[in-house]
Amino acid sequence: xxxxxxxxxxxxxxxxxxxxxxxxxxxxxxxxxxxxxxxxxxxxxxxxxxxxxxxxxxxxxxxxxxxxxxxxxxxxxxxxxxxxxxxxxxxxxxxx
Numbered sequence: 001x002x003x004x005x006x007x008x009x010x011x012x013x014x015x016x017x018x019x020x021x022x023x024x025x026x027x028x029x030x031x032x033x034x035x036x037x038x039x040x041x042x043x044x045x046x047x048x049x050x051x052x053x054x055x056x057x058x059x060x061x062x063x064x065x066x067x068x069x070x071x072x073x074x075x076x077x078x079x080x081x082x083x084x085x086x087x088x089x090x091x092x093x094x095x096x
Contacts, residue, residue: 001037001094002063004055009084012049018082021075028071035062049084056094063091 010018022041029039037056044050057063066072 002057002060003092003094004053004057004063005090005092006053006055007088007090008051008053010049010051010082011084014082015048018051018079021078021082025071025075025079029066029069032071033062033066033069035059036066 019041026039026041029036033039035058037058038054039056040054042052042054044052055063055066057066
């Protein structure tokens, strides 16, 4: 099992746009990626601009399929326009 935590800082004032784009992406991921076990977005407590994706995939092939999916690629431009900087992506190997 593969875990991913993606930390994104969003430009102030772009939060609603970002959340709308992400909600659409989450629906598409859940509907079209059987190898994705969890794909959720969280906002850091006490912050209006710090967000975290928490993702879980059955294996590295499922993670690669996510990155290659049409819906993920289509969302990148809109999401990128909301970012205040480069995301930090941490990949994790499941222990249990």
